[in-house]
Amino acid sequence: MVQFEAYLKSFRKLIMSLIELRQVERIYSLGHTFLTALTAIDLNIEQGEFVAVWGPSGSGKSTLCNLVGALDLPTNGEVTINGRDIAKMTDAEQSVHRNRSVGFIFQRFNLINVLTALENVSLPLTLRGEKEHTSSRKALAMLEAVGLSSEAGRRPDKLSGGQQQRVAIARALVTEPLLVVADEPTANLDSGNSDHIVSLMRHFNRALGTTFLFSTHNERLLAQVSRRIRLHDGRIVEDVSGCGPRQRRADVDLD
Numbered sequence: 001m002v003q004f005e006a007y008l009k010s011f012r013k014l015i016m017s018l019i020e021l022r023q024v025e026r027i028y029s030l031g032h033t034f035l036t037a038l039t040a041i042d043l044n045i046e047q048g049e050f051v052a053v054w055g056p057s058g059s060g061k062s063t064l065c066n067l068v069g070a071l072d073l074p075t076n077g078e079v080t081i082n083g084r085d086i087a088k089m090t091d092a093e094q095s096v097h098r099n100r101s102v103g104f105i106f107q108r109f110n111l112i113n114v115l116t117a118l119e120n121v122s123l124p125l126t127l128r129g130e131k132e133h134t135s136s137r138k139a140l141a142m143l144e145a146v147g148l149s150s151e152a153g154r155r156p157d158k159l160s161g162g163q164q165q166r167v168a169i170a171r172a173l174v175t176e177p178l179l180v181v182a183d184e185p186t187a188n189l190d191s192g193n194s195d196h197i198v199s200l201m202r203h204f205n206r207a208l209g210t211t212f213l214f215s216t217h218n219e220r221l222l223a224q225v226s227r228r229i230r231l232h233d234g235r236i237v238e239d240v241s242g243c244g245p246r247q248r249r250a251d252v253d254l255d
């Protein structure tokens with residue numbers, strides 16, 4: 001019986017998308033009233049996709065990113081990641097899931113200022129108990145991959161905004177997550193740095209097969225994505241797929 005259940009579980013995983021949202025609703029309580037931030041969201045994201053979520057302020061982009069990244073739970077409906085319903089995980093399982101399966105990139109970079117770039121990138125590995133020399137080696141390789149190995153010993157406040165976001169990308173990817181969720185990763189950057197950050201994410205999507213979901217206000221950046229989902233008033237009003245993520249090789253200048 002136990003064996004059959006294990007078989008059923010792995011079969012279910014095989015036929016399911018990496019991320020599935022079914023009739024998801026997120027309602028915030030505001031004292032005596034309620035605000036519906038997302039409603040009737042049905043969404044499947046496959047392993048290896050590179051997806052942008054866009055739409056006006058207040059349309060629900062951050063709320064969706066938080067649900068997909070398991071930082072938040074839906075009020076109604078189901079969010080499954082890699083075949084597992086996040087609402088049915090214990091708190092400890094959710095933490096392990098966030099550390100092992102998801103990388104996060106934030107609008108304000110969220111680096112720790114008292115740590116060097118290398119220490120910031122090592123941190124998720126240290127938190128999962130990896131030995132210091134292993135974490136440092138992996139972190140340095142990731143900093144090299146984002147073109148910043150020469151800045152490894154610098155603290156974030158000595159780096160430009162674009163450099164800080166590249167450190168954040170390295171930190172998100174160092175654990176080799178299945179999925180990276182980035183909520184407006186370019187909102188604090190000029191257009192040159194914004195293009196560079198999206199190209200870099202696209203590079204890792206193609207090179208490593210990591211699934212990316214990022215939100216943006218910037219319609220110009222949508223040219224680089226293979227799928228874009230537009231939200232309006234908490235609903236998906238458009239879901240457009242373009243070229244496949246692994247059809248072309250990355251061509252990114254990392255300097």
Ligand SMILES: Nc1ncnc2c1ncn2[C@@H]1O[C@H](COP(=O)(O)OP(=O)(O)OP(=O)(O)O)[C@@H](O)[C@H]1O
Pocket residue numbers: 028029030035036037055056057058059060061062063064217
């Ligand atoms: N913690 C919260 N408590 C109450 N209401 C919230 C909360 N977070 C978001 N909201 C509301 O939910 C709706 C969707 O917000 P959300 O932050 O997801 O939108 P967004 O598309 O990310 O907006 P922006 O582009 O400004 O970042 C908005 O009306 C917002 O005011």
Ligand SMILES: [Mg+2]
Pocket residue numbers: 061062063183184
């Ligand atoms: Mg937002």
